[in-house]
Amino acid sequence: MNNWRSLYWNFFNFLTRRVMALGFVGVGIILSVSALPNLLPGGTVQDNGVPSDDIVLRTFSVVFPLIVSLLGVLLFRAKPFYPPWLK
Secondary structure (H helix, E strand, O other), X not given: OHHHHHHHHHHHHHHHHHXXXXXXXXXXXXXXXXXXHHHOOOOOEXXXXXXXXXXXXXXXXXXXXXXXXXXXHHHHHOOOOOOOOOO
């Protein structure tokens, strides 16, 4: 039984620390790059279906995906988790 638990936690750590982390980084970078034109003069962001040129919304649309990709990097570098009773 302990072997199955160890296998489960190895699989969990792989999926979380490698697959999800790379997904966070990839999607964060793609969304951030696609939102870069919002920072240019004349760029707008849809706010309730109405174009808005508010600089806070435009900046947030670029910065938030960068924060997500940063969290993905931190997740990739995290130590594997194993419950105390498994060790």
